[in-house]
Each structure stands twice: as structure tokens, then as C-alpha cells.
Amino acid sequence: MKAATTSIDPRDRKILSVSRILGYAFAFMLIFIIAMAMIPNQFFIVSTRAVINAPVQLIASPIYGRVDKISLQVGQVVNLGDVMATVSNPNQDQTSLTGLRLEKLDLTEKLNNTTSVAAERTEQLNKVKTQIDSVKAGVLSELSAVIVNSQFNVQTYQARLNEQDALLLRQQTLLKKGLISDTSLEPQRQKRNAAQAELDSAKGELRRNEIVQSLVGRDIYTGGTVAANLLTLEMQRTKLAGDIAEDNIEINQMTERKQQVENLIAREEGRLGKTGAAEVTAERYGQIVSVDASFGDFVMQGQPVAKSLDCTEAFAAAVYRSRDVTALEIGTPAMVNFRSLGVKRSGRIYKIVRYFNSGPENRYFAKFPEAEGHEVYVLVKIDEQTAEDGSVAKQNNDKFFGCNVGEEVIVSLGETITSRIARYSKAVVAGLTSPVSILSASASLDKTTGPRLPADKTATP
Known part of the structure; x- marks a missing residue:
């Protein structure tokens, strides 16, 4: 009987092996799919x-006049200094130059005022941050003292409970010996239960104070006068930070416009007295996205002739x-x-x-x-x-x-x-295959294995 069971057909054994391999593969795939499903996205x-x-870059006319020449089309690539159009005004005077100078003065005044306001808000923001840190440090210090007191209360109530447990055990021993009655044991049992309730209440108070301290440390305020004050300060800090960001954007815009006006003033001062025409040039690289003027149009000073973007x-x-x-x-x-x-x-x-x-x-x-x-x-x-x-x-x-x-x-x-x-x-593979990593690896290998020997020499023990 034993010989019959041990002699298995080789074909059946192969089928059994293949079935076992497929079963293991299926189990592995199932475990892998479940594991990937349990891992959430970041x-x-x-x-x-x-x-x-x-951002759109304006290609504007430097003077008031008539468009004599323009060669622009949507999609055209322009580079810095490329001439986009020509504007002429035979009756050119210093009106444009005066307007540019007045605009520069106005921009300078606005820029100084906005810069001053931004500096004041920054100073106020720093004060609010300091106040928040001070209040928060005070709250955490107070909570630490409360927690220490709560821990002392827990120790006191624990000692009282231990004392009541000892007294109750003594009464139970006397009851077993028949020296006291069962009714005289009930008051001691009530005292022990009261001590247990006081200990549980003290532990709950300690846990509550520890949770409040943890929340305050993470800038989470649950309630109370101090929490309301901290929330008010946080709102002030957020509003000041937003106002400062807007001021910085406005300062950057005015600074850029002031630089453009200064360039126009320099160009206007060099052009006056020579000709009544001006060239419209691109101030940076980009692609034309709109053409806003055509041949024969009259344009104002600073009016966009075209718009481009990078x-x-x-x-x-x-x-x-x-x-x-x-x-x-x-x-x-x-x-x-x-x-x-x-x-x-x-x-x-x-x-x-x-x-x-x-x-x-x-x-x-x-x-x-x-x-x-x-x-x-x-x-x-x-x-x-x-x-x-x-x-x-x-x-x-x-x-x-x-x-x-x-x-x-x-x-x-x-x-x-x-x-x-x-x-x-990919980063790991790139790091391992880079020449620097290979060189450093070989150098470290040389340091650990000792100096290399020539091919015709062998190391002596």
C-alpha cells in the first residue's frame, strides 16, 4: 500500500507543481493588489x-502722432529692440515730454507713499507676531503649571485610594473571622468607592489639561478668553500679511512703470529738435498676441500699438x-x-x-x-x-x-x-550611474581594500 502511494506518475507530479506555482502566483498578486489599494495617494x-x-507686454507709442509704418501680425516673434512701427508728428513740441515728467513725479510720490505704508504694516506685523508668541508662551506656561498641580492631585487621590483599600481589606478580614457584622463593612466600602471616583476625576482633569496644552502648541484654540484673543491676533496677522503682499505687487508694478517712463523721457529728450517722428520698439522678447493699430491711425502717447507675451x-x-x-x-x-x-x-x-x-x-x-x-x-x-x-x-x-x-x-x-x-x-538609478558616483565608489573601494598592485606583482601575505 505504501509503495502504491509513493509511486506517482511524473506527469501528475508536473501538473501538481504547475498548479502549486500558479496558486502561489495568484496569492502573491492578490496580496500585492490589496496592499496597493490600502496605500493612499500622497x-x-x-x-x-x-x-x-x-503677463502681457505693451508695445506702446512713445509720442502722439500718426502711424506711418507698421509691420506686425499675430504670432510674430519679436526681440528686444525690434522696430515694430513708426509714428510721426510734424507739430511735435514738448507737451509729451512734460506729460512724461509729470507722470514720473506722480509715480515717485505714489511709490514713496506705498513703500512707507508697506514698511509700517511690516513693523505692525512683526509686533503682532511677537505678541502672539508672548501670549502663546504665557498660555503654555500656565497650562504647564496646571498640569503639574493636576499630577499632584492624582498622586494625592491615589494615596487616599490605597489607604481606603487597606482599610477595606482589614474590615473584610475581620468579617471573615466573625469579629464584625456585614453591615459595618458597607460604610468603608462607600468610602473606598468615593476615593476611586475622586481619583478618576483627577485623572480626567489631568488628561484634559494635557490635551489643551497639545492643541495650543499646534496653534489650535478650543475656547476661552485667551483663545479668543489669540484668534483675533491670528486674523490680524493674516490680514496684514495679505495687505503687505498687495503692497509689494503694487510697488513692483509702479517701479516697472517708472522705469518705462524714464526710458521714454530719455528717448524723448534725445529726439526733440531732430525729427518729428519716433520708432515704436519692442522692449523685450515675446510673441505678438494682438495688433491694436493700423496704418494711418492716430495714437496717443503711451497707447498700445500691439501686445506680446513670453x-x-x-x-x-x-x-x-x-x-x-x-x-x-x-x-x-x-x-x-x-x-x-x-x-x-x-x-x-x-x-x-x-x-x-x-x-x-x-x-x-x-x-x-x-x-x-x-x-x-x-x-x-x-x-x-x-x-x-x-x-x-x-x-x-x-x-x-x-x-x-x-x-x-x-x-x-x-x-x-x-x-x-x-x-x-529614476533619481536613484541616475545617481548610481553618474560618473561622479562611480568615481567616488571606486575611490572608497581603494581606501578599504588597500593600494592597487601592478599587474606583474602579487600581494605578499
């Missing part, structure tokens, strides 16, 4: 209120709820979905602001999506496309010129665990 939130935007400055502006992006940091990965093109581009968060507008003179190409008081703007810088060899791909100025500005997109913030693992794996 972070992933989506906004459908997003648009591709970019695709390297394009970004996606998306609206999110403030609480959804509180934990996000600058540099968080993002994905921008161009719905009309059916393509996706990766990017990074480079700014999170509460208030943002188009600025004077249509500073941005597209209007920002409407945001409510509890929402913020998340600005995403789109990564440059790379070629197959890993180099940055050259942009085709004829295809989708203007970087798709004004197009509504879907922005997803965060990075899945699988993409994160893939990114880390």
Missing part, C-alpha cells in the same frame, strides 16, 4: 476653475478652497489637463495667493477665474517639454503660439504613490 485635489495665463512666463491659475491647500508647499507636483487639446502637462506650484487681479492696463492676457473669500489662487508653473534624448525640446512658434493662454484647463495637485516611487527610482 495628496490629490482637482480644480476645474483654472486658466492658462501670462511663453516662458506662462502659468496656470487655479482656484481652490483655502483649507484644501493649507498643507501644500511651494514645489508640490501638479498636472495640467488641456481639455481642448486632450494633452496633459506636468508642473510645480510656485505661488499661492489669496488676492490676485489682472492689474492696470490689462497686465495679464486672460481674466482670472472668480474666487470667493474662502478661496485662494494656486499658480502652477508648467514644466518644459523634454525631447527623447532628455534635452529641453525647442518650442514651435508656429504651432499653438501664445502658449494656449486664455484656455480653460483642469489642474490636479499632488502626486500618486506610484509616480513618486517611479520618480525616486
